[in-house]
Amino acid sequence: MRSILPVLTVVAAILVLWCIAVVPMNMHLVADQAQRDDLVVAPDTPGARQELSGLGLSLRNAHLIPLTYTFKRPRLPSPHQVAGELYATTVEKKITSKRSLVYHGWVTLEPTLLGFVIGTALGIMLAIGIVYSRVMDRSVMPWAIVSQTIPILALAPMIIVVLGSMGIQGLFPKSIIAAYLSFFPVVVGMVKGLRSPSAMQLDLMRTYNASGYQVLMGLRLPASTPYLFASLKIGIAASIIGTIVAELPTGAKAGFGARMLVGDQYGQPLVSWAALFAAAITAACLVGVVALIERVLLRQMGMKPA
Incomplete structure (x- = not known):
């Protein structure tokens, strides 16, 4: 157990950093898609527009953050997206399939x-x-x-x-x-x-x-x-x-x-x-x-x- 714990700690740290990096890497893609879908809330006044961690989004649009983890064509996929793709292309596909x-x-x-x-x-x-x-x-x-x-x-x-x-x-x-x-x-x-x-x-x-x-x-x-x-x-x-x-x-x-x-x-x-x-x-x-x-x-x- 002592030999596994350091490895699990490093893996957990990598996953945390990965999840954090997903938001800034994908936010602009999600924002563009949201604007096309009329999901972005426009600020009432120019002075009311505040930056969200330097991403250029209004605080009113913080609800877009969860969408960065499920975006279909992300710049940086989230861990669960990669895991889902791995499962789909190994377990759910026949081993003779060209997509397996x-x-x-x-x-x-x-x-x-x-x-x-x-x-x-x-x-x-x-x-x-x-x-x-x-x-x-x-x-x-x-x-x-x-x-x-x-x-x-x-x-x-x-x-x-x-x-x-x-x-x-x-x-x-x-x-x-x-x-x-x-x-x-x-x-x-x-x-x-x-x-x-x-x-x-x-x-x-x-x-x-x-x-x-x-x-x-x-x-x-x-x-x-x-x-x-x-x-x-x-x-x-x-x-x-x-x-x-x-x-x-x-x-x-x-x-x-x-x-x-x-x-x-x-x-x-x-x-x-x-x-x-x-x-x-x-x-x-x-x-x-x-x-x-x-x-x-x-x-x-x-x-x-x-």
Whole structure:
């Protein structure tokens, strides 16, 4: 309970700030609609017009404030509007429907998982090479760091176009971008983990005349497991971000990125916000699965989960 309370406190604070921000963000839209519907009460005299929190509305029109939480096309949707849209597009829609976020979630999840596997495998191999090869440590590691300075929004369209010109489309290009974002945390975490054994432990392995492979499998890899899972939690979340970014320049018709584009292009912010929260919930679930695997594996290895 003590571990959950801080999280609930932060969530509650965010919801309160969100609800407060809904009023100034949507009031001018509600006021314009109210004027068209003759719902705004005109002041009796020019001197009687008072500003309501700088919104340019008369105090007599304070009754419009509740309408900001139910406006159909708000600039900032209220929490209950987003929750309602999520429920409508997950529970009330068939999972095969093109309007179901479950359907779009699966479309995004496939390249995310493939890219995560590719990025993890690449990251582990690079980390092993960096630890065992001074040449790779001095050459590959700086390039791996420099690669992360390139904005993914600029890189994603280039990768899509290049692979498309080679006839490679669909799942693989999005997976490459997901792998690009996920491999770096794995490299950094694995390098740190593989180098975590103390000099005394390494000397003991040399005393036993252990080969480099035996040191890797018997000492370095087990010692790097906690570091690896910490990196995997970051990597799996980064993978889904990479997939969504990859969906944006391709004009994808399915996936969370496609739903966000539909909401922006057709003036349906609830669609965009629902897709955004669905992506966040999916990422949280993926991180939770990795954390569960970590707990089970570390206990089997005799280690205490963090």
